[in-house]
Amino acid sequence: MSAVTNIFLVRHGQTEWNKEHRLQGHKNSPLTKEGQEQAIKARQALKDYEIHKAYVSPLQRAQDTLALIIDQQDIDVVISNNLKEINLGPWEGKTKTETLLSDPQQYHYFWQEQDKFNLAGAETYQQLQERVVSELQAIFSKEKGKNILIVSHWIAIKAAVAYYKSTPLNDLSSLPDPKNGEYIILSDPNNSEQI
Template identity: 90%
Template sequence: MSAVTNIFLVRHGQTEWNKEHRLQGHKNSPLTQEGKEQAIKTKQALGGYEIHKAYVSPLQRAQDTLALIIDQQAIDVVISNNLKEINLGPWEGKTKQQTLLSDPQQYTHFWQEQEKFNLAGAETYQQLQNRVVSELQTIFANEKGKNILVVSHWIAIKAAIAHYTSTPLSDLSSLPDPKNGEYTILSEPR
Protein backbone atom coordinates (compact mmCIF):
# COMPACT_ATOMS: atom_id res chain seq x y z
CA MET A 1 0.00 0.00 0.00
CA SER A 2 1.01 3.54 -0.72
CA ALA A 3 1.67 6.28 1.81
CA VAL A 4 -0.89 8.38 -0.07
CA THR A 5 -4.58 7.87 -0.82
CA ASN A 6 -5.47 9.01 -4.35
CA ILE A 7 -8.96 9.69 -5.64
CA PHE A 8 -9.16 9.89 -9.42
CA LEU A 9 -12.24 12.09 -9.83
CA VAL A 10 -13.66 11.56 -13.34
CA ARG A 11 -16.46 13.44 -15.05
CA HIS A 12 -18.66 11.16 -17.14
CA GLY A 13 -18.29 11.18 -20.93
CA GLN A 14 -20.26 13.52 -23.17
CA THR A 15 -24.00 12.84 -23.42
CA GLU A 16 -26.66 13.75 -25.96
CA TRP A 17 -27.98 16.44 -23.62
CA ASN A 18 -24.48 17.88 -23.16
CA LYS A 19 -24.41 18.41 -26.93
CA GLU A 20 -27.88 19.99 -26.85
CA HIS A 21 -26.93 22.27 -23.90
CA ARG A 22 -29.68 20.73 -21.77
CA LEU A 23 -29.37 20.62 -18.00
CA GLN A 24 -29.37 17.03 -16.80
CA GLY A 25 -29.26 17.09 -13.01
CA HIS A 26 -30.71 13.78 -11.83
CA LYS A 27 -32.21 13.00 -15.24
CA ASN A 28 -30.18 11.15 -17.80
CA SER A 29 -29.32 10.99 -21.47
CA PRO A 30 -27.07 8.45 -23.19
CA LEU A 31 -23.38 8.84 -23.88
CA THR A 32 -22.54 9.99 -27.38
CA GLN A 33 -19.93 8.17 -29.45
CA GLU A 34 -17.53 10.94 -28.43
CA GLY A 35 -18.46 10.36 -24.79
CA LYS A 36 -17.60 6.67 -25.12
CA GLU A 37 -14.27 7.55 -26.73
CA GLN A 38 -13.54 10.00 -23.88
CA ALA A 39 -14.07 7.20 -21.35
CA ILE A 40 -11.72 4.91 -23.29
CA LYS A 41 -9.07 7.67 -23.35
CA THR A 42 -9.45 8.01 -19.58
CA LYS A 43 -8.96 4.24 -19.24
CA GLN A 44 -5.72 4.57 -21.22
CA ALA A 45 -4.56 7.59 -19.20
CA LEU A 46 -5.13 5.69 -15.94
CA GLY A 47 -3.39 2.58 -17.28
CA GLY A 48 -0.26 3.23 -15.26
CA TYR A 49 -2.12 3.13 -11.95
CA GLU A 50 -3.44 0.17 -10.06
CA ILE A 51 -7.04 1.03 -9.23
CA HIS A 52 -8.14 -0.70 -6.04
CA LYS A 53 -11.83 0.23 -5.95
CA ALA A 54 -14.37 2.41 -7.73
CA TYR A 55 -17.21 4.62 -6.50
CA VAL A 56 -19.82 5.88 -8.94
CA SER A 57 -22.99 7.93 -9.14
CA PRO A 58 -26.10 5.80 -9.80
CA LEU A 59 -26.94 7.91 -12.87
CA GLN A 60 -26.59 5.89 -16.07
CA ARG A 61 -24.15 8.24 -17.80
CA ALA A 62 -21.69 7.81 -14.92
CA GLN A 63 -22.26 4.04 -14.76
CA ASP A 64 -21.65 3.69 -18.52
CA THR A 65 -18.47 5.77 -18.27
CA LEU A 66 -17.20 3.63 -15.40
CA ALA A 67 -17.92 0.41 -17.31
CA LEU A 68 -15.80 1.63 -20.24
CA ILE A 69 -12.95 2.71 -17.94
CA ILE A 70 -12.68 -0.48 -15.89
CA ASP A 71 -13.47 -2.67 -18.93
CA GLN A 72 -14.27 -5.94 -17.14
CA GLN A 73 -11.43 -5.66 -14.60
CA ALA A 74 -12.23 -7.28 -11.29
CA ILE A 75 -12.67 -4.07 -9.30
CA ASP A 76 -15.18 -3.65 -6.46
CA VAL A 77 -17.71 -0.95 -7.34
CA VAL A 78 -19.73 1.06 -4.83
CA ILE A 79 -22.75 3.00 -6.11
CA SER A 80 -23.28 6.20 -4.12
CA ASN A 81 -26.23 8.58 -4.29
CA ASN A 82 -23.97 11.26 -2.78
CA LEU A 83 -22.00 11.37 -6.06
CA LYS A 84 -25.04 12.37 -8.14
CA GLU A 85 -25.13 15.67 -10.01
CA ILE A 86 -26.87 18.67 -8.48
CA ASN A 87 -30.64 18.18 -8.39
CA LEU A 88 -32.09 20.88 -10.64
CA GLY A 89 -35.77 20.03 -10.12
CA PRO A 90 -37.92 21.89 -12.66
CA TRP A 91 -34.93 22.78 -14.86
CA GLU A 92 -33.91 19.19 -15.63
CA GLY A 93 -34.15 18.42 -19.34
CA LYS A 94 -34.49 22.09 -20.26
CA THR A 95 -32.06 24.05 -22.40
CA LYS A 96 -30.07 26.95 -21.01
CA GLN A 97 -32.29 29.30 -23.06
CA GLN A 98 -35.47 27.84 -21.56
CA THR A 99 -34.15 28.29 -18.03
CA LEU A 100 -33.10 31.86 -18.79
CA LEU A 101 -36.61 32.67 -19.98
CA SER A 102 -38.36 30.90 -17.11
CA ASP A 103 -36.34 32.47 -14.30
CA PRO A 104 -33.70 35.03 -15.33
CA GLN A 105 -32.63 35.83 -11.76
CA GLN A 106 -32.01 32.19 -10.77
CA TYR A 107 -30.31 31.64 -14.15
CA THR A 108 -27.80 34.39 -13.30
CA HIS A 109 -27.30 32.91 -9.85
CA PHE A 110 -26.79 29.41 -11.26
CA TRP A 111 -24.10 30.47 -13.72
CA GLN A 112 -22.43 33.45 -12.00
CA GLU A 113 -23.44 33.81 -8.34
CA GLN A 114 -23.65 30.19 -7.27
CA GLU A 115 -23.85 30.94 -3.56
CA LYS A 116 -27.20 32.69 -4.22
CA PHE A 117 -28.76 29.92 -6.36
CA ASN A 118 -31.97 28.80 -4.62
CA LEU A 119 -34.46 27.49 -7.18
CA ALA A 120 -37.65 25.99 -5.73
CA GLY A 121 -37.49 22.20 -6.04
CA ALA A 122 -33.73 22.16 -6.67
CA GLU A 123 -30.63 21.71 -4.55
CA THR A 124 -28.42 24.63 -3.57
CA TYR A 125 -24.72 24.55 -4.36
CA GLN A 126 -24.01 24.32 -0.62
CA GLN A 127 -26.23 21.24 -0.25
CA LEU A 128 -24.51 19.64 -3.23
CA GLN A 129 -21.03 20.45 -1.93
CA ASN A 130 -21.86 19.11 1.54
CA ARG A 131 -23.00 15.70 0.28
CA VAL A 132 -20.21 15.22 -2.29
CA VAL A 133 -17.44 16.27 0.10
CA SER A 134 -18.94 14.07 2.83
CA GLU A 135 -18.70 11.09 0.48
CA LEU A 136 -15.14 11.90 -0.58
CA GLN A 137 -14.06 12.32 3.05
CA THR A 138 -15.58 8.91 3.83
CA ILE A 139 -13.65 7.41 0.91
CA PHE A 140 -10.40 8.97 2.16
CA ALA A 141 -11.08 7.59 5.65
CA ASN A 142 -12.03 4.07 4.49
CA GLU A 143 -9.58 3.52 1.62
CA LYS A 144 -6.26 4.63 3.10
CA GLY A 145 -3.23 4.08 0.89
CA LYS A 146 -5.29 3.07 -2.15
CA ASN A 147 -6.00 4.43 -5.62
CA ILE A 148 -9.74 5.00 -5.90
CA LEU A 149 -11.65 5.77 -9.08
CA VAL A 150 -14.68 8.03 -8.60
CA VAL A 151 -17.02 8.78 -11.52
CA SER A 152 -19.34 11.71 -10.98
CA HIS A 153 -20.62 14.86 -12.68
CA TRP A 154 -19.65 18.37 -13.76
CA ILE A 155 -21.02 20.57 -10.98
CA ALA A 156 -20.58 17.91 -8.30
CA ILE A 157 -16.88 17.67 -9.13
CA LYS A 158 -16.45 21.42 -9.41
CA ALA A 159 -18.07 21.97 -6.00
CA ALA A 160 -15.77 19.31 -4.48
CA ILE A 161 -12.68 20.91 -6.02
CA ALA A 162 -13.80 24.26 -4.60
CA HIS A 163 -13.83 22.69 -1.13
CA TYR A 164 -10.39 21.08 -1.49
CA THR A 165 -8.84 24.28 -2.89
CA SER A 166 -10.53 26.49 -0.24
CA THR A 167 -12.40 28.35 -2.99
CA PRO A 168 -15.66 29.85 -1.68
CA LEU A 169 -18.82 29.08 -3.65
CA SER A 170 -19.02 32.80 -4.43
CA ASP A 171 -15.83 32.28 -6.53
CA LEU A 172 -16.86 28.98 -8.11
CA SER A 173 -16.88 30.56 -11.57
CA SER A 174 -13.14 31.20 -11.22
CA LEU A 175 -12.43 27.45 -11.28
CA PRO A 176 -12.11 25.69 -14.64
CA ASP A 177 -14.98 23.39 -15.57
CA PRO A 178 -14.07 19.69 -15.51
CA LYS A 179 -14.28 18.42 -19.08
CA ASN A 180 -16.20 15.30 -20.07
CA GLY A 181 -14.09 12.19 -19.53
CA GLU A 182 -11.23 14.02 -17.83
CA TYR A 183 -10.03 13.46 -14.30
CA THR A 184 -8.59 15.35 -11.35
CA ILE A 185 -6.47 13.68 -8.68
CA LEU A 186 -7.22 14.40 -5.03
CA SER A 187 -4.53 13.07 -2.69
CA GLU A 188 -4.31 12.75 1.06
CA PRO A 189 -1.42 11.34 3.13
CA ARG A 190 -2.16 8.08 4.87
Protein backbone atom coordinates in the same frame (compact mmCIF):
# COMPACT_ATOMS: atom_id res chain seq x y z
CA MET B 1 0.43 -0.06 -1.20
CA SER B 2 1.26 3.65 -1.04
CA ALA B 3 0.86 5.67 2.15
CA VAL B 4 -0.89 8.30 0.04
CA THR B 5 -4.61 8.01 -0.69
CA ASN B 6 -5.43 9.17 -4.22
CA ILE B 7 -8.91 9.82 -5.53
CA PHE B 8 -9.23 10.01 -9.31
CA LEU B 9 -12.34 12.10 -9.94
CA VAL B 10 -13.61 11.48 -13.48
CA ARG B 11 -16.44 13.37 -15.13
CA HIS B 12 -18.68 11.09 -17.20
CA GLY B 13 -18.35 11.11 -20.99
CA GLN B 14 -20.30 13.47 -23.23
CA THR B 15 -24.04 12.81 -23.44
CA GLU B 16 -26.72 13.70 -25.99
CA TRP B 17 -27.99 16.41 -23.65
CA ASN B 18 -24.48 17.84 -23.21
CA LYS B 19 -24.43 18.32 -26.99
CA GLU B 20 -27.86 19.96 -26.91
CA HIS B 21 -26.88 22.26 -24.00
CA ARG B 22 -29.61 20.75 -21.84
CA LEU B 23 -29.28 20.67 -18.06
CA GLN B 24 -29.31 17.06 -16.85
CA GLY B 25 -29.24 17.07 -13.06
CA HIS B 26 -30.72 13.75 -11.90
CA LYS B 27 -32.22 12.93 -15.31
CA ASN B 28 -30.45 10.64 -17.73
CA SER B 29 -29.22 11.08 -21.27
CA PRO B 30 -27.16 8.45 -23.12
CA LEU B 31 -23.47 8.78 -23.87
CA THR B 32 -22.66 9.90 -27.40
CA LYS B 33 -20.12 8.05 -29.51
CA GLU B 34 -17.65 10.79 -28.52
CA GLY B 35 -18.59 10.26 -24.87
CA GLN B 36 -17.78 6.56 -25.17
CA GLU B 37 -14.43 7.42 -26.76
CA GLN B 38 -13.70 9.87 -23.92
CA ALA B 39 -14.27 7.08 -21.38
CA ILE B 40 -11.90 4.79 -23.30
CA LYS B 41 -9.29 7.58 -23.35
CA ALA B 42 -9.71 7.92 -19.57
CA ARG B 43 -9.05 4.18 -19.25
CA GLN B 44 -5.83 4.61 -21.25
CA ALA B 45 -4.78 7.65 -19.20
CA LEU B 46 -5.30 5.74 -15.94
CA LYS B 47 -3.67 2.48 -17.06
CA ASP B 48 -0.42 3.15 -15.19
CA TYR B 49 -2.22 3.39 -11.85
CA GLU B 50 -3.38 0.39 -9.88
CA ILE B 51 -7.02 1.15 -9.07
CA HIS B 52 -8.09 -0.60 -5.88
CA LYS B 53 -11.79 0.31 -5.82
CA ALA B 54 -14.35 2.42 -7.68
CA TYR B 55 -17.22 4.59 -6.50
CA VAL B 56 -19.84 5.85 -8.92
CA SER B 57 -23.00 7.92 -9.12
CA PRO B 58 -26.11 5.82 -9.79
CA LEU B 59 -26.98 7.93 -12.85
CA GLN B 60 -26.66 5.92 -16.06
CA ARG B 61 -24.18 8.22 -17.80
CA ALA B 62 -21.74 7.78 -14.91
CA GLN B 63 -22.33 4.01 -14.74
CA ASP B 64 -21.75 3.63 -18.49
CA THR B 65 -18.56 5.70 -18.28
CA LEU B 66 -17.25 3.61 -15.40
CA ALA B 67 -17.98 0.35 -17.24
CA LEU B 68 -15.90 1.56 -20.21
CA ILE B 69 -13.04 2.72 -17.95
CA ILE B 70 -12.69 -0.45 -15.90
CA ASP B 71 -13.50 -2.69 -18.88
CA GLN B 72 -12.90 -6.29 -17.78
CA GLN B 73 -10.87 -5.49 -14.66
CA ASP B 74 -11.95 -7.11 -11.42
CA ILE B 75 -12.56 -3.98 -9.34
CA ASP B 76 -15.09 -3.63 -6.51
CA VAL B 77 -17.67 -0.96 -7.36
CA VAL B 78 -19.71 1.02 -4.83
CA ILE B 79 -22.75 2.97 -6.06
CA SER B 80 -23.26 6.18 -4.06
CA ASN B 81 -26.21 8.56 -4.24
CA ASN B 82 -23.99 11.26 -2.75
CA LEU B 83 -22.00 11.36 -6.01
CA LYS B 84 -25.02 12.35 -8.12
CA GLU B 85 -25.11 15.63 -10.00
CA ILE B 86 -26.87 18.65 -8.50
CA ASN B 87 -30.64 18.17 -8.48
CA LEU B 88 -32.06 20.89 -10.74
CA GLY B 89 -35.74 20.09 -10.26
CA PRO B 90 -37.87 21.97 -12.83
CA TRP B 91 -34.85 22.82 -14.98
CA GLU B 92 -33.86 19.24 -15.74
CA GLY B 93 -34.10 18.45 -19.44
CA LYS B 94 -34.42 22.13 -20.35
CA THR B 95 -31.97 24.03 -22.54
CA LYS B 96 -29.94 26.92 -21.18
CA THR B 97 -32.15 29.30 -23.17
CA GLU B 98 -35.33 27.82 -21.68
CA THR B 99 -33.98 28.15 -18.14
CA LEU B 100 -32.91 31.75 -18.79
CA LEU B 101 -36.40 32.63 -19.99
CA SER B 102 -38.11 30.81 -17.12
CA ASP B 103 -36.16 32.55 -14.33
CA PRO B 104 -33.50 35.10 -15.36
CA GLN B 105 -32.50 35.88 -11.75
CA GLN B 106 -31.89 32.24 -10.75
CA TYR B 107 -30.18 31.63 -14.10
CA HIS B 108 -27.72 34.42 -13.30
CA TYR B 109 -27.11 33.00 -9.82
CA PHE B 110 -26.64 29.48 -11.19
CA TRP B 111 -23.85 30.54 -13.56
CA GLN B 112 -22.32 33.58 -11.83
CA GLU B 113 -23.17 33.81 -8.11
CA GLN B 114 -23.56 30.18 -7.16
CA ASP B 115 -23.82 30.84 -3.42
CA LYS B 116 -27.14 32.65 -4.08
CA PHE B 117 -28.71 29.98 -6.31
CA ASN B 118 -31.95 28.84 -4.68
CA LEU B 119 -34.42 27.57 -7.28
CA ALA B 120 -37.66 26.11 -5.90
CA GLY B 121 -37.56 22.32 -6.20
CA ALA B 122 -33.79 22.23 -6.83
CA GLU B 123 -30.73 21.68 -4.68
CA THR B 124 -28.49 24.57 -3.66
CA TYR B 125 -24.77 24.52 -4.32
CA GLN B 126 -24.19 24.37 -0.56
CA GLN B 127 -26.34 21.23 -0.25
CA LEU B 128 -24.56 19.64 -3.20
CA GLN B 129 -21.11 20.46 -1.83
CA GLU B 130 -21.94 19.13 1.62
CA ARG B 131 -23.11 15.73 0.35
CA VAL B 132 -20.28 15.22 -2.15
CA VAL B 133 -17.55 16.31 0.28
CA SER B 134 -19.01 14.13 3.06
CA GLU B 135 -18.74 11.15 0.70
CA LEU B 136 -15.17 12.01 -0.32
CA GLN B 137 -14.11 12.47 3.31
CA ALA B 138 -15.62 9.08 4.17
CA ILE B 139 -13.72 7.51 1.25
CA PHE B 140 -10.43 9.11 2.34
CA SER B 141 -11.04 7.74 5.83
CA LYS B 142 -12.04 4.21 4.72
CA GLU B 143 -9.63 3.67 1.82
CA LYS B 144 -6.31 4.81 3.30
CA GLY B 145 -3.29 4.27 1.07
CA LYS B 146 -5.37 3.21 -1.95
CA ASN B 147 -6.04 4.56 -5.44
CA ILE B 148 -9.78 5.13 -5.74
CA LEU B 149 -11.60 5.82 -9.01
CA ILE B 150 -14.74 7.95 -8.79
CA VAL B 151 -17.04 8.70 -11.72
CA SER B 152 -19.31 11.65 -11.05
CA HIS B 153 -20.58 14.83 -12.68
CA TRP B 154 -19.58 18.32 -13.75
CA ILE B 155 -20.97 20.52 -10.95
CA ALA B 156 -20.58 17.83 -8.27
CA ILE B 157 -16.86 17.56 -9.06
CA LYS B 158 -16.39 21.31 -9.34
CA ALA B 159 -18.06 21.96 -5.98
CA ALA B 160 -15.84 19.31 -4.35
CA VAL B 161 -12.67 20.76 -5.86
CA ALA B 162 -13.73 24.21 -4.62
CA TYR B 163 -13.92 22.82 -1.08
CA TYR B 164 -10.44 21.27 -1.23
CA LYS B 165 -8.96 24.41 -2.81
CA SER B 166 -10.71 26.63 -0.22
CA THR B 167 -12.49 28.46 -3.04
CA PRO B 168 -15.79 29.99 -1.86
CA LEU B 169 -18.90 29.07 -3.81
CA ASN B 170 -19.38 32.69 -4.88
CA ASP B 171 -16.04 32.35 -6.71
CA LEU B 172 -16.79 28.96 -8.30
CA SER B 173 -16.55 30.47 -11.79
CA SER B 174 -12.81 31.04 -11.22
CA LEU B 175 -12.19 27.28 -11.27
CA PRO B 176 -11.88 25.41 -14.58
CA ASP B 177 -14.79 23.17 -15.55
CA PRO B 178 -13.95 19.46 -15.47
CA LYS B 179 -14.14 18.20 -19.05
CA ASN B 180 -16.03 15.09 -20.09
CA GLY B 181 -13.90 11.99 -19.57
CA GLU B 182 -11.04 13.86 -17.90
CA TYR B 183 -9.90 13.40 -14.34
CA ILE B 184 -8.63 15.38 -11.37
CA ILE B 185 -6.51 13.82 -8.63
CA LEU B 186 -7.30 14.58 -5.00
CA SER B 187 -4.60 13.38 -2.62
CA ASP B 188 -4.60 13.02 1.09
CA PRO B 189 -6.96 15.19 0.86
CA ASN B 190 -5.43 18.66 1.07
CA ASN B 191 -3.98 19.18 -2.35
CA SER B 192 -5.47 18.58 -5.74
CA GLU B 193 -3.84 18.45 -9.10
CA GLN B 194 -5.47 18.96 -12.49
CA ILE B 195 -4.46 16.45 -15.14
